[in-house]
Amino acid sequence: WSSINSWEMVECSNQLLWTILLGRSAIVDRDEILKQLKSKSDHLLKGLAYYKKPSPAAERKLKTSKDIRQKRIEFVFAISKHLDLDQEQSLQLLQMFLIDAYRGNWKEIGSKIGNEFERHNLLQQIQSYYFSERLYALRCLKHLLGYWQDPNHPYREVYSTFLESAGDVVKALWSQYKEHSRSEVPSSAQQSLEAESQWTIQNLKEQCELLESILLHYKDYVMPFPELLETTKLFHERGFGQNQVTRANVFTESKPIMNHLSFLCSMILVQGMDLEILYTSHGKSQEYKEHFILKDLSEGGTQGRELEGLLCQWSESSYQAPVLLTWALLKYLPCGDRREGEEDETWKELGDRALNLNVFGFMLSSLKDSFCSVERPVTSVCKVISLHLMSLAVETFSEESLGNPEVLLAIASEAFTHPRLMLEFWREDESGARLLLNSAISRFPMQLKQTLATLLPLAADPSSVHEVYQLLAAIPFYTEPATEQSLKNCVDCEDCEALLVLTKPRVLYHEEAKRLGCRPMVIPEGTVAQVCGDLMRWQHAFSAWEWFTLMCANLLGTGGGADDPSFISSIEDATGVARLVSQILKHDFATFITEFQPLVSLYHSVLQRFYALPSPPVDFIAVCLECISVTTRPENQGKKAWTLLARTGFTPYLLSSVSSIESVSVAPGHYGQLLNVWERPRGVYPVTMAMLDLLLNIVEGKGEEDRDGE
Numbered sequence: 001w002s003s004i005n006s007w008e009m010v011e012c013s014n015q016l017l018w019t020i021l022l023g024r025s026a027i028v029d030r031d032e033i034l035k036q037l038k039s040k041s042d043h044l045l046k047g048l049a050y051y052k053k054p055s056p057a058a059e060r061k062l063k064t065s066k067d068i069r070q071k072r073i074e075f076v077f078a079i080s081k082h083l084d085l086d087q088e089q090s091l092q093l094l095q096m097f098l099i100d101a102y103r104g105n106w107k108e109i110g111s112k113i114g115n116e117f118e119r120h121n122l123l124q125q126i127q128s129y130y131f132s133e134r135l136y137a138l139r140c141l142k143h144l145l146g147y148w149q150d151p152n153h154p155y156r157e158v159y160s161t162f163l164e165s166a167g168d169v170v171k172a173l174w175s176q177y178k179e180h181s182r183s184e185v186p187s188s189a190q191q192s193l194e195a196e197s198q199w200t201i202q203n204l205k206e207q208c209e210l211l212e213s214i215l216l217h218y219k220d221y222v223m224p225f226p227e228l229l230e231t232t233k234l235f236h237e238r239g240f241g242q243n244q245v246t247r248a249n250v251f252t253e254s255k256p257i258m259n260h261l262s263f264l265c266s267m268i269l270v271q272g273m274d275l276e277i278l279y280t281s282h283g284k285s286q287e288y289k290e291h292f293i294l295k296d297l298s299e300g301g302t303q304g305r306e307l308e309g310l311l312c313q314w315s316e317s318s319y320q321a322p323v324l325l326t327w328a329l330l331k332y333l334p335c336g337d338r339r340e341g342e343e344d345e346t347w348k349e350l351g352d353r354a355l356n357l358n359v360f361g362f363m364l365s366s367l368k369d370s371f372c373s374v375e376r377p378v379t380s381v382c383k384v385i386s387l388h389l390m391s392l393a394v395e396t397f398s399e400e401s402l403g404n405p406e407v408l409l410a411i412a413s414e415a416f417t418h419p420r421l422m423l424e425f426w427r428e429d430e431s432g433a434r435l436l437l438n439s440a441i442s443r444f445p446m447q448l449k450q451t452l453a454t455l456l457p458l459a460a461d462p463s464s465v466h467e468v469y470q471l472l473a474a475i476p477f478y479t480e481p482a483t484e485q486s487l488k489n490c491v492d493c494e495d496c497e498a499l500l501v502l503t504k505p506r507v508l509y510h511e512e513a514k515r516l517g518c519r520p521m522v523i524p525e526g527t528v529a530q531v532c533g534d535l536m537r538w539q540h541a542f543s544a545w546e547w548f549t550l551m552c553a554n555l556l557g558t559g560g561g562a563d564d565p566s567f568i569s570s571i572e573d574a575t576g577v578a579r580l581v582s583q584i585l586k587h588d589f590a591t592f593i594t595e596f597q598p599l600v601s602l603y604h605s606v607l608q609r610f611y612a613l614p615s616p617p618v619d620f621i622a623v624c625l626e627c628i629s630v631t632t633r634p635e636n637q638g639k640k641a642w643t644l645l646a647r648t649g650f651t652p653y654l655l656s657s658v659s660s661i662e663s664v665s666v667a668p669g670h671y672g673q674l675l676n677v678w679e680r681p682r683g684v685y686p687v688t689m690a691m692l693d694l695l696l697n698i699v700e701g702k703g704e705e706d707r708d709g710e
Contacts, residue, residue: 014133015133015136022143023154045141045169045172048137048179048180049176052085053086054080054087062076062091068091075113079093079094082123083127134206141213142216149220170214173213174214180206181238183246186199197251201254204248204257208264211261211264211265214268215264215267215271218268218271225296229303236310240261241261244258259366260366262317263371263382266362267385269326273293275326275389275392279388294330308346312349315357317357319362321353321354322354322386322389325393329351331350332396333396355401360390361407363389364414366382367415383417386415387433390408390433391431391433394432395432399435408436409436409437409440409447409450409451409453412437413450413456425458426467444475444544449569449573452580455468459587465584469545475544476539477538478537479535479536480535482535489503489506490503501526501528502523502528506523508550513550513553515553515557516549520550523540548581552599555570555571555574556602556609558570574620575623577599581596582627586630600627600628606621607624607650608670611650611673618674622689623686626690629693630697633700645694648670649669652669654667675687
């Protein structure tokens, strides 16, 4: 069984090629990588079409081969039948499996295939390997499409050379998608529900890989109008990935994959409508006229009218909503100054329909799912499309008409993890995302939780840390609920009846400021306020960082628990503040530690006070500990920070002096109580992870001190 005459002829597996492309193999020479790509070019460019069905010719060829033992041939035929795969390709697959994935002794295989149970187990392992090979083939091509124009990628020229000689890649991808989105479960997979489930999930994953590659292609090329029209009809017919020939809806595991399929269909159509030109040309009516869809509509073409007629029939699901909103913007922007009723108002109808289908909620949930949680080229494209669509809507229509502003901010916070979008945000003062954040800041501290979540990814880059700090250092308004207490000492403004004027200074957090030995926040006499519904907005500029310190001091002085909504909301806000402070200190400790020292000092009190609550805010405690951990980094006086932490009783400590290792008695401290009572039973360890990070920083700092001393 183990004698193989030509192992050197065994093809390089797709998994091995994937390892090479990621730079995780010994092959790093560009010429050698191009050689490997060319050796696999037939497989990569044909994709799933590379795999053939069993044929009598291939069966005869194997049967007459004198190089392969009969027992092996019989097992290859069993593989071919089990996978519905060409016999010669089944042989090649078996050889690659033995080299790459088999973990046993080759000499034992002969005995294994004679045992029914072992034979079935081996076939299942080979099927799993075969499924992964199919996916790796698609991922390799997707990887090339994602990086072939990235100037920072080390193999960009290699990828570009390969793809430029590859022919019409997207045509092959569309052909594969059309075929596999209508593939029925083969008879070999209908023997059990488990086998059917495995095949169905594999088929859905392959559809996702194909659509992701297609989306990456169109980030670099404009989709021709006939192709856009055909694609729209195709996705409509397939229910945006929801109308599967298989029983995909039966299996729980398939639902998130199908949702991702639907999101990809939406993103491809929005990209196909050339949203990028709409975004970059906003306010330039002359450039709008060059858009291929608007040009067709203005010249009386049939394709634009046919596409619009198809979109006007959509009203079924949120998957269609981003496409409807894009078309509404496309129709509105070139002539947005017209009056309602004067001309075609299809834009209004489709825009309203998109909002009714929860367009922004759909995009947010899609960006948050597991498929978009890892930063990769296709995730970046989806973030760019989603942010630009949302920003364009905010710039074009009133913010209030677009639904919940917190959802819009959440889309921005998901998108800002992309470096390009982060830099774009600071460059464009009038972008929809900037207008949205400015609007949220003008309502400070209302919507504080989502505002902080939006700023957090912006503070993840050292180049924008100072901009985030300055943005919060000069808040123009203070907003609060319009209660009887807040309206006290206010009179109508003589110049404007819609405004109120404060007749006596208003002092906020007086007791907290007294305890901290700092100035309270004072809204001076004569300050004007505007009442907007149930909110009251004071025209008073102040620093949010000072307000954060007073808010945290106030939180320490109040009691609350898991059943107190006000306390829970305050804890969530304080957690967001601590995360942002920690992020800023990580990037520029020297500049900001003096400013944040009063707040960081309060975090020691949080550890001491909140651990003993009936239901302690574990996440808040963990983030406070993480912030303290930043102050223990090698260059930042770790010994002093540890001493302060030990004084709170949070860390474990000795109960008596140490005479021998056997007599050591240790108290767990507040941390030990949190670990035993709250973290271990739930299997989630945020405080422990923060504690380990703190210890690591201290140990590294001590090592550096010792080296400096030497």
